[in-house]
Amino acid sequence: MKKALTFLFLGLGLASFAQDSYTLAPESTLTIDGTSTVHDWTVAANAMEGTLTATATRPKEINFGINVADIQSERGPAMDKKMHAALKKEEHPKVSFALEEFKGTSTLAGTLSIAGTEKRVEIPAKISTSATGIRISGEQKIILQDFGMEPPTAMFGQIIVGDEVTVKFDLSFAKK
Numbered sequence: 189m190k191k192a193l194t195f196l197f198l199g200l201g202l203a204s205f206a207q208d209s210y211t212l213a214p215e216s217t218l219t220i221d222g223t224s225t226v227h228d229w230t231v232a233a234n235a236m237e238g239t240l241t242a243t244a245t246r247p248k249e250i251n252f253g254i255n256v257a258d259i260q261s262e263r264g265p266a267m268d269k270k271m272h273a274a275l276k277k278e279e280h281p282k283v284s285f286a287l288e289e290f291k292g293t294s295t296l297a298g299t300l301s302i303a304g305t306e307k308r309v310e311i312p313a314k315i316s317t318s319a320t321g322i323r324i325s326g327e328q329k330i331i332l333q334d335f336g337m338e339p340p341t342a343m344f345g346q347i348i349v350g351d352e353v354t355v356k357f358d359l360s361f362a363k364k
Contacts, residue, residue, distance in 0.1 A: 207248060210322055210361035212238035218254065218357045223350035231261040231271060240361040245317045247324075250287035250296065252359070257281065270340040274332070274349075280304040296324070302335040325358040 218233040238252035256277040261267045275283070280303055287298040288308070296311045313326035332339050332351050339349040 207241050207243050209364045210240040210242065211364055212236055212240075212252070213321065213360040213362045216357075216359045218355065218359070220259070220353050220355050222353040225346070225348050229261060229263065229267070229349075231259055231267075234258045234260055236359075238359065238361065240322060242322060245315070245322075247287060247290050247296070247315070247322070250285065250298070250324075252286075253282050253284040255282055259283075266342075270342065274303070274337050274340045276303040276337075285309075300330075302330070303337050305335040307334065321360055321362045323358070323360050327354055327356040329354050 216236055216238075218236060220231045220233075222229050222231075233254045235258040236252065236254050238250065240247055241249040256272055256275045259268075259271065259275070261271065280301075282301075284301045285296075285298055287296055289297040291297050291310065294313055294315060296313050298309065298311075299306050300309045309328065311326060311328045313324050316323045330353050332349075332353065339351050341348050
């Protein structure tokens with residue numbers, strides 16, 4: 189009987205440390221909203237990659253990335269070219285986020301890497317779970333110059349992009 193109880197407690201203890209692995213699902217979205225002296229604009233990440241490891245409903249590890257070339261606007265190649273240059277696409281072809289800590293019930297703390305500059309950020313997020321996956325959504329304001337980026341200009345400096353952008357994300361991670 190003593191062995192059975194020991195096994196039961198050991199088994200329950202190990203189960204509480206069990207981790208599930210997830211991969212980013214295709215229905216995930218990420219957009220970036222910004223302003224300029226002429227009009228507001230939105231660009232979308234058309235391809236993303238990511239993995240998530242969680243214990244119960246708490247994310248333990250997130251690795252998320254976007255190829256800069258896959259961030260595109262509806263305004264055409266001229267805007268894309270300026271945006272990709274600001275993001276330093278040739279030298280730093282990816283934007284990435286790596287979770288370092290899950291704080292409280294809804295804050296993702298980790299390293300955000302944009303245009304070759306890494307910064308520790310805390311991102312408020314809404315997290316929901318289901319039997320098949322975890323969904324993380326929210327938004328985060330970013331100052332371009334904090335990441336060593338110069339806001340793009342056009343028309344000989346007549347059009348200037350605002351220094352602050354808002355990243356909106358709705359990421360679905362499906363159980364592997």
